[in-house]
Amino acid sequence: MTDIRASALLALRTLVGRDDAEFHDGQFEAIETLVAERRRVLVVQRTGWGKSAVYFVATLLLRAQGAGPTILVSPLLALMRDQVAAAARAGVRAVSINSSNQHEWDETLRRLSADEVDVLLVSPERLNNPRFRDEQLPALIDRIGLLVVDEAHCISDWGHDFRPDYRRLRELIAGMPTGVPVLATTATANSRVVTDVAEQLDAGRRGFQHAVVTIRGPLARASLRLGVLRLPDNRARLAWLLSHLGELPGSGIVYALTVSAAEDTARLLREAGHAVRAYTGRTDTEEREECERLLMSNRVKALVATSALGMGFDKPDLGFVLHLGAPSSPVAYYQQVGRAGRATANADVLLLPGTEDTAIWEYFATSSMPDEEKAAAVLDELDRSDSPLSTPALEALVDVRRSRLELLLKVLDVDGAVRRVQGGWVSTGVPWAYDRERYERIAAERVAEQQSMIDYERTSGCRMEYLQRALDDETAVACGRCDGCAGVWYPAGVAAEAVSAAGASLDRVGVAIEPRAQWPTGAASLGVDARGNIPHGERIAAGRALARLTDLGWGGPLRELFAPATGGAPAPDTVANAAMLAACVRVLAEWDWEERPAAVVSVPSRRHPELIDSVARSIAEAGRLPLLGPLDWRNGGPSGASGGNSAYRLSNVWQSFAVGAELGRALEPLTGRPVLLVDDIADSRWTLTVAGRELRRHGVSVVLPFALALKS
Structure with missing residues (x-):
């Protein structure tokens, strides 16, 4: 122990660049437990205590004893950059494999094979990269000297920054060779999280009976x-x-x-x-x-x-x-x-x-939880497929937005129901059931x-x-x-x-509505006869919205306006809505269009018909423009629920709008002129794109979309 302490203290002083540095309470205890006893340790200490010093010093001592490299699972690129720099100060040869340094991967793998790396930093997502998981990781695990899980609260359902990819670490820990030490560190964990993480660190013991050592210090920060x-x-x-x-x-x-x-x-x-x-x-x-x-x-x-x-x-x-x-x-x-x-x-x-x-x-509380119906739809499509399905291919088959779909696949992967392989995702055939009780507890x-x-x-x-x-x-x-x-x-x-x-x-108005330029991948499989680029003669122009629903200024009044309690009622003649209509006029006054619109047309709406009509009417009156009224519904109007991914959203509104006889007659003298198209909320922009396409097909030269709110 004396020799270990002396060596550890020398390494610590080199790391921090001070000859008088001493261990904080608990630091050497953690190092000794890892190096001398080869046990599993959970360190819960306040930010600034020196958790990185524990794993860098332990790495140096283990390497001196002939152990293999340390694998450090780190959640953020910024964290990796800091840790690589800190390691170099202590003479620790650290490298990372992440999405920003792909050009360095081959050299990194060569150095690992030549035992020229002391610490390999990887993201939790990298652990499920098919090539890394199947080709490089098994060999690394065979000779690993220490596994470090940084920001370990991410492992836990109860952690404030829960990440599905982190839950894979339980499998990795369970497959570790007996006697390889494991260190998990975090600055923020209550007792529930500590217990949960300790249980996962204890996975795959196979007769190695020592319990996880938890080193927990006071969290008060006197500064x-x-x-x-x-x-x-x-x-x-x-x-x-x-x-x-x-x-x-x-x-x-x-x-x-x-x-x-x-x-x-x-x-x-x-x-x-x-x-x-x-x-x-x-x-x-x-x-x-x-x-x-x-x-x-x-x-x-x-x-x-x-x-x-x-x-x-x-x-x-x-x-x-x-x-x-x-x-x-x-x-x-x-x-x-x-x-x-x-x-x-x-x-x-x-x-x-x-x-x-x-x-x-x-909103954020349930964003990481899987939807039972969507999960079942994903599994059904994978079960039916004879080959791997990429995420874009799956997106065209199930009505889930890309970001939510990626998160759902990670959850299903961790639960063992799907597996990521070269070319996409496959079903494992393992039965999966929605853990309602667990998600209700969370x-x-x-x-x-x-x-x-x-x-x-x-x-x-x-x-x-x-x-x-x-x-x-x-x-x-x-x-x-x-x-x-x-x-x-x-x-x-x-x-x-x-x-x-x-x-x-806060009173600033006007945010851009970017026009769609391409039809979404997979839309054809949903009955949409459109693919590739949207022809220039059918596109809408760049538009404007009063504000985003998430804006600090007009976002609040707009959220209240679209709250369910207001339903489809017309915008009441109040000071607040008078100010909102005046703000809409300001947006139009500040719009740098090449040619002023010649008329106003509105999008038909089931949710807010009177609201859209009142906004369109106010704009037309303020600009002294003819109000031509709304487009007509076609085929019963939009189908399906709101939300979902891009292909499904397009299919919901495809062939749903028509230029009726009365509107067509009003448009005839405006052939080759711009028209302002008014809607309530712009989210996916497919409603505006499809409605504007109909107007372009009836001779309108430019469709200028305007919405009260941009959803995000």
């Missing part, structure tokens, strides 16, 4: 000063941010719950002179890396981010974390605020909850977590203590720093000019 500021609406929250962002210490992260909110907030702050960038799931890889570098070097005040910036981002001196809208649980919230104050004496953490939070939580737990987050916002006690107790930390005590312990530490007032700027930003 963090927590607070909650409740403001009446988005205008007030943005005005507060405009007024006080520059006063927050150092550089930091402003979290938003949706992509639109992050992008809108970043734009507003930049226009006010703040150095910020947006960072979301829509940000491409190169831009993400640039954003991370700018924040690391303090060349921006903040990144305005969704949860896409979370695990893996490591800036020890991050000065603040601010939330515009609350995450759905205290566990998820703790994970994000834990990014701040890791190597500083003080960091500010402030939550500005929003009235829309609960609606956003409800849904109920999500609801309880949401209420717990609301209770955090409303507590008059210590906020850090509340978070610790939510994570079942038995060491929880009052922090003495938060607004519950020491009183309000943040300013509550806002500058008048900030209120005006926020209001102007």
Whole structure:
């Protein structure tokens, strides 16, 4: 043990670049359990404790004993980049295999074969890549020295960032050679998650009786000063941010719950002179890396981010974390605020909850759960097929959107019902049953977590203590720093000019509706006589919507307008809707069309006929344009339910619209002229595309689509 400790301490000091570095409580215990006892270890420690030091030091010691390379399963590319750089500082030869470095894979595999790699970092998704899973992984497992599962809460159904691909790790762990140590690490896990992860680490023991060693430390962060500021609406929250962002210490992260909110907030702050960038799931890889570098070097005040910036981002001196809208649980919230104050004496953490939070939580709560009917449809198609089906091919056969279909296939794969092979997916023939009880339990737990987050916002006690107790930390005590312990530490007032700027930003109107250029793959199999590119003479032009339903400004009023309670009632003659109609007119006034429309036509609607008619009428009156009325239904109108994937959505509206006799006569004198086509909500854009195609076929030169709302 003395020799191991001396060697481990030397490796630690090399890793951190300090000759006086010492182990934190629990670090050497974890290393010793892995290296000397070859056991399975679960480490639950706060962000900044040094979990990566445990697996890098353990790797060096195991390699010195002749063990094979470490396989490190890591969830994010950003995390991989940081870990490869950290490993190099300790003399650990680390490489990664991921979607961004395919050109390096052959060289990486050659180095692995030559035993020139100490740590191989892979994503959980890579474990199911057919070539890697069937050709490379078995040989690696035969000589693996250590398996590390980073961000291990992802293994658990109860983890705040559950990922189906992570559940495959149970099979990998169960197939490990006896005596190969396994390390799982996370900063955010309550007792339920700890128990669940420990059970999965215990898989495939085959007589190796030692129980999983759990090393769990206190989660309190003495550097963090927590607070909650409740403001009446988005205008007030943005005005507060405009007024006080520059006063927050150092550089930091402003979290938003949706992509639109992050992008809108970043734009507003930049226009006010703040150095910020947006960072979301829509940000491409190169831009993400640039954003991370700018924040690391303090060349921006903040990144305005969704949860896409979370695990893996490591800036020890991050000065603040601010939330515009609350995450759905205290566990998820703790994970994000834990990014701040890791190597500083003080960091500010402030939550500005929003009235829309609960609606956003409800949407995301079930997004990872499979739909029983859709799962059965996927399995039926795979059972019928004599060859593998690609995801696009399956999409044309079952009415599931691509993102949901990919997630559903992962769940079915983990459950053993399907398997990914070269060329696509096949059925394994293993019976699959929808685990209703399990998903109902998870849904109920999500609801309880949401209420717990609301209770955090409303507590008059210590906020850090509340978070610790939510994570079942038995060491929880009052922090003495938060607004519950020491009183309000943040300013509550806002500058008048900030209120005006926020209001102007929220009142901004007009988002683009991009025209469809191609018919979806597989539409022909659904009775749609169309494939390839949409002929230019049948396409609609680029259009406009008042706003997205997810926007911070007009998104709220539009969500209320389309709430089920309003049904198909006409837009009432209220100040709010008068303002909305005026906003629609502003969109048209700012539209940079090449030629002004000559008339207005509307899309027939079952859900909101009076609403669409009133909007079309108001636009026509404001623009002094003839209102020609709606298109007619053909073949009974659209069939099938709303939603689903692109091919099914097109088939639902295909051959559903017609230019009736009266509309046809009204269009005759407008041959070769543009027409404005009005609808309520644009989502897949196939309704506008098919309706506009009919107008183009009747001599309209340009169809300019306009909708009240863009769904996303």
